[in-house]
Amino acid sequence: MNSGPVIAVEDFHKTYRDTVAVAGLSFGVSAGEILGLVGPNGAGKTTTLRAVTGIIPPTRGRLRIHEHDVVADSIAAKRELAYVPDDPRLFDALTVWEHLEFTASAYRVADFAPRAERLLHEFELTEQRNTISQELSRGMRQKVSIACAYLHEPTAILFDEPLTGLDPRGIRTLKQSIHDRAHNGGAIIISSHLLSLIEDLCTHLLILHRGQRLFFGRVSEARTTFAQMGADASLEDVFFRATEPQPPPLPGQS
Amino acid sequence: MVRGLKTPRGALLFLIGCGMFVLWIGPGLFMGITHRRAVDPEAMRANVPAVLLLMCGWTILNSGGDKAIYFSPGEVNFLLGGPFLRRELLAYKLLLGIQGAALSSLIFAMAFLAYFPWWFATYIGIFLSLGLIQLLSMSCLLVGESVGERAYSRARKLLFAMVVALIALPAVRLVSLNNGNIGDAWTYVRESTAGQALLAVFNVYGRAMTAESFYPELVVWGGLALAINCALAVFVIWLDSDYVEASVIHSQRLYERLQRTRRGGLAGWSGQVKKRGRLAQLPWFGGAGPIAWRQLVSALRNSRGMLIMLVIVALAVFPAMLALRGGRTQIPVLGAVGWMSVFLTQRITFDFRGDLDHIDVLKSLPVRPTYIVLGELLTPVFVLTVLQLLIAVVATALALLPSNVLGLAAIILVPFNFVLFEIDNLLFLLFPSRQMTGRPTDVQFIGRTMLMMFAKFILLAITAALVAGAGFLVYLAVGKVPLAIVGAGTFVLAIISAALVPGVAWAFRRFDISTETPP
Numbered sequence: 001m002n003s004g005p006v007i008a009v010e011d012f013h014k015t016y017r018d019t020v021a022v023a024g025l026s027f028g029v030s031a032g033e034i035l036g037l038v039g040p041n042g043a044g045k046t047t048t049l050r051a052v053t054g055i056i057p058p059t060r061g062r063l064r065i066h067e068h069d070v071v072a073d074s075i076a077a078k079r080e081l082a083y084v085p086d087d088p089r090l091f092d093a094l095t096v097w098e099h100l101e102f103t104a105s106a107y108r109v110a111d112f113a114p115r116a117e118r119l120l121h122e123f124e125l126t127e128q129r130n131t132i133s134q135e136l137s138r139g140m141r142q143k144v145s146i147a148c149a150y151l152h153e154p155t156a157i158l159f160d161e162p163l164t165g166l167d168p169r170g171i172r173t174l175k176q177s178i179h180d181r182a183h184n185g186g187a188i189i190i191s192s193h194l195l196s197l198i199e200d201l202c203t204h205l206l207i208l209h210r211g212q213r214l215f216f217g218r219v220s221e222a223r224t225t226f227a228q229m230g231a232d233a234s235l236e237d238v239f240f241r242a243t244e245p246q247p248p249p250l251p252g253q254s
Numbered sequence: 255m256v257r258g259l260k261t262p263r264g265a266l267l268f269l270i271g272c273g274m275f276v277l278w279i280g281p282g283l284f285m286g287i288t289h290r291r292a293v294d295p296e297a298m299r300a301n302v303p304a305v306l307l308l309m310c311g312w313t314i315l316n317s318g319g320d321k322a323i324y325f326s327p328g329e330v331n332f333l334l335g336g337p338f339l340r341r342e343l344l345a346y347k348l349l350l351g352i353q354g355a356a357l358s359s360l361i362f363a364m365a366f367l368a369y370f371p372w373w374f375a376t377y378i379g380i381f382l383s384l385g386l387i388q389l390l391s392m393s394c395l396l397v398g399e400s401v402g403e404r405a406y407s408r409a410r411k412l413l414f415a416m417v418v419a420l421i422a423l424p425a426v427r428l429v430s431l432n433n434g435n436i437g438d439a440w441t442y443v444r445e446s447t448a449g450q451a452l453l454a455v456f457n458v459y460g461r462a463m464t465a466e467s468f469y470p471e472l473v474v475w476g477g478l479a480l481a482i483n484c485a486l487a488v489f490v491i492w493l494d495s496d497y498v499e500a501s502v503i504h505s506q507r508l509y510e511r512l513q514r515t516r517r518g519g520l521a522g523w524s525g526q527v528k529k530r531g532r533l534a535q536l537p538w539f540g541g542a543g544p545i546a547w548r549q550l551v552s553a554l555r556n557s558r559g560m561l562i563m564l565v566i567v568a569l570a571v572f573p574a575m576l577a578l579r580g581g582r583t584q585i586p587v588l589g590a591v592g593w594m595s596v597f598l599t600q601r602i603t604f605d606f607r608g609d610l611d612h613i614d615v616l617k618s619l620p621v622r623p624t625y626i627v628l629g630e631l632l633t634p635v636f637v638l639t640v641l642q643l644l645i646a647v648v649a650t651a652l653a654l655l656p657s658n659v660l661g662l663a664a665i666i667l668v669p670f671n672f673v674l675f676e677i678d679n680l681l682f683l684l685f686p687s688r689q690m691t692g693r694p695t696d697v698q699f700i701g702r703t704m705l706m707m708f709a710k711f712i713l714l715a716i717t718a719a720l721v722a723g724a725g726f727l728v729y730l731a732v733g734k735v736p737l738a739i740v741g742a743g744t745f746v747l748a749i750i751s752a753a754l755v756p757g758v759a760w761a762f763r764r765f766d767i768s769t770e771t772p773p
Contacts, residue, residue: 016769047768055617056766078620089611091548093555105535105544106619132555 004067005030006080006187007052007156012061014047014211021047022211025061029187029204031155034178036198036219037191038235039208040243045191046086048208049158052189053083065156079107082154086161088145090133096120096144097129100151107152119147123173138165146174150181157181159190163197175201195235205235209243267702274704278365285368295371295464300444302463303456306383310456313391341491347392348487355384371466378472379463382479386459389486396493458482541621545629549604553633595642596714599674604633606679606762610686613767623759631679631758635671642667666744672751676758677713681706683761686771721746 005028012025022044029035037045050056052063054070054077063070068077090099100119104112120126123143128136133144142165149157159178163171178201182188192198198205198219205222207214215222223233226241325334333343359381363373370376443449462479465471533551536543609616609630616626646663649655687702721743728735728742 021768050614050768053618055614056768075620075622078618081618083618085614089615091552091612093552094548098551101535102544102548105538105547106541106621108538 004028006066007035007189008062008064008067009048009052010062010064012048012051012063013059014044014051014056015059020211022051022208025208025211025213027206027213027216029156029189031185031187032182033204034182034188034190034202035204035206036202037189037206037208038193038195038198038239039214042210043208044211045208046160049083049160049189049191053081053158054078055083079152080154081156081158082149082152083158084142084145084149084160084162086164088141090136090141090144092134093132095130095132096125096136099133099144099148103148103151109152112151115153116147116151119150122177123147124169139167139170142166143170146177150177155185156187157189159188159192161192161194162190163192163194195239199235207239207242214242267705270705271702279361282365282368287367295466298369298464299457299460300441302460303453304444306386306456306459307453309383310387310390313387314394344392344491348389348490351388352385355381355388359384370464372472375465375472375476376463378476379459379465379479382462382476382483383459385483386479386486389483389490392490393486393493396490455482539628540625541619542625542629542632545616545619545621545626546632549608549630549633550636552608553604553637595638595671596674596710598638598641599634599678602634602637604637605630605675607682610771613762613765613771616762617767623762624755627679627755627758627762631672631675634675635668638671638674639664639667642671662740666740666747669744669747669751673717673747673754674714676751676754677710680754680758680761681709683758683765686765717747717750720750 007029009028010026013023014021025044025048027035037048039045047056051058052065052070054074057071065077065080068074068080070077091102094102097116097120100112100116103109104116109115117126120129123146125140125143125147128140133141136144142162146162157178162174162178166174175197178188178190182203190198190202202219204217205219206216207222215225217225219235222235222238222242226238333346338346359377362380363370363377366376367373444453458475458478461475462472465475531554533547533554536547536550538544606613616630619626621629643660643664646655646660650657650660685702685706724746725739725743728738732738
């Protein structure tokens with residue numbers, strides 16, 4: 001592995017007929033970094049995550065995981081990747097354990113059982129081990145999806161609204177697990193509308209608006225770039241300042 | 255539907271759908287108008303009651319483990335939570351049913367005009383029959399709610415036994431009559447005391463449908479049918495069991511089941527997936543192994559759906575086999591099996607068609623598309639081949655097929671089934687759609703289905719021509735050596751099935767979940 005970014009996106013464009021979903025996006029996430037991807041609805045966040053994962057092809061640009069191009073060298077790139085979508089679609093007929101078994105088999109994880117047991121314990125799924133996914137609650141399904149994503153120990157992990165449906169204990173466990181994985185050298189992207197989550201976890205911030213990059217850098221830099229609010233400004237203030245047109249100054253105001 | 259018309263593709267499908275609708279209704283309507291004398295009301299009177307009994311039985315049995323009235327998510331939110339009495343909600347459901355039946359009856363009356371003596375009586379008869387089916391099913395659900403689960407299950411089993419008896423008796427009679435035909439056997443069952451008792455109520459509706467005069471026939475039989483329906487409606491309203499809680503739970507389950515049905519064939523028929531058995535992982539095989547394993551587990555856990563499929567196949571094929579027993583040609587049997595196989599592929603969807611909502615998961619796996627395709631196709635091919643071999647075994651047992659054909663069939667069927675599912679999946683990935691229409695009058699859906707069938711038959715015809723061409727060339731070269739001719743055909747079939755794999759893989763690669771996943 002080299003010292004460059006684990007996830008590298010250069011000049012990424014995605015268009016659907018006449019609609020430009022993402023235009024000329026570039027950013028990188030290095031080992032140990034957690035990037036918060038924020039933007040209003042329709043900003044291009046999910047499109048970006050799906051393209052990085054290799055689920056949809058880019059119209060133009062280069063997307064790489066550990067220098068492996070996700071289009072030209074997709075298998076090598078996908079081995080290093082995990083993606084937790086916003087709506088986890090589990091396989092109806094499989095149990096929780098069988099989901100882990102399937103993932104282990106597809107990613108060729110040798111001797112997966114001890115690791116899977118640990119994940120079940122970590123996400124409080126041990127009792128649901130033999131439950132068919134159809135019978136799981138929304139939060140449980142989310143936990144299964146996350147456990148499957150962690151199973152092959154990816155170095156690049158992408159989350160799309162990861163807290164949906166999780167209980168307070170689950171939220172704490174997930175936050176801790178994200179933190180631990182970044183600490184161990186993982187590169188992580190979290191797309192969310194929950195700015196408090198981004199504020200809690202992320203080291204870097206990428207603000208998208210109508211497919212354009214408005215800001216990319218450290219979270220602390222965002223505060224000074226937009227709003228000149230200083231270190232105590234909330235991310236919410238930064239977000240609104242960045243994505244919404246500011247009202248013209250009142251007469252007499254500078 | 256109107257929104258769909260705004261796109262060229264939607265408008266084209268709508269036009270094709272309208273064309274197919276006219277083709278379906280048109281001949282019946284034309285025949286009905288021009289060939290009035292050809293109608294045989296007695297034949298209809300004899301058969302309609304049995305059809306109605308089967309429809310009622312199917313509707314009640316097909317409810318699976320459901321024991322409550324279905325309300326859509328919107329109805330649950332706005333009606334069950336609204337200031338309405340339970341009886342008002344029941345009346346609303348009944349009125350909704352009457353409204354739907356009025357339109358459906360009109361379409362059926364037009365389509366079957368040629369077979370009934372008087373269209374107005376046919377319309378009234380069908381309308382009342384559809385009402386009966388709905389009311390009977392509703393009564394059963396509410397009675398089930400009142401008497402408890404065990405009694406309800408017992409009653410359903412009894413009904414199941416009655417329906418099986420109605421199907422099995424003619425078959426048994428046919429076996430006992432060595433040279434008889436299906437018609438004789440059916441007449442025997444219908445005229446027996448048990449048959450008459452079983453069909454007595456449904457006979458009323460059959461007589462209403464086939465009435466030739468307003469008075470006394472339609473008035474008497476239609477009035478009687480209306481009285482039965484009214485009595486059932488009063489019974490439903492009178493029962494007024496506390497169905498709301500059960501309905502909320504059941505509606506949620508049924509909604510999820512409908513969603514599963516929209517994702518793919520058999521899953522929806524199976525109701526709740528049951529955890530049955532365990533399968534050992536398959537070998538890696540480039541990544542195809544885990545994917546095939548996952549689909550095989552789905553097939554195993556949806557085995558109730560498979561059982562229903564088997565019953566349908568048996569009902570479709572075995573009477574024909576019994577009727578042909580002792581015949582000298584195998585062509586009708588082979589033709590029936592081949593024809594049925596082409597249509598069965600629409601239902602055995604343990605492949606991309608059932609994985610429409612998991613395409614993103616498949617695309618994110620570190621597995622080459624070619625192997626993903628192989629993994630997706632193995633299970634449906636396996637399931638269909640087993641079904642076909644079962645039929646072949648029965649046909650051999652009935653001496654309809656020579657025993658040496660069985661082994662040969664097993665070899666030919668695998669590449670043949672691969673080609674069938676490859677074509678289905680290729681067309682699906684290029685023109686994706688949900689398996690089930692959301693609305694009964696979805697003309698675009700009908701148009702699309704017809705267009706896909708047409709494309710499938712063209713591709714199958716090309717395949718058949720290539721296979722037949724290879725067989726013919728071998729025939730010219732070595733003469734009438736069946737093994738060589740069949741071997742050449744099978745070889746070409748295997749090459750075509752292998753050549754189609756990259757094509758399906760290409761279609762999978764180009765499938766964009768953002769724009770092509772149907773709603």
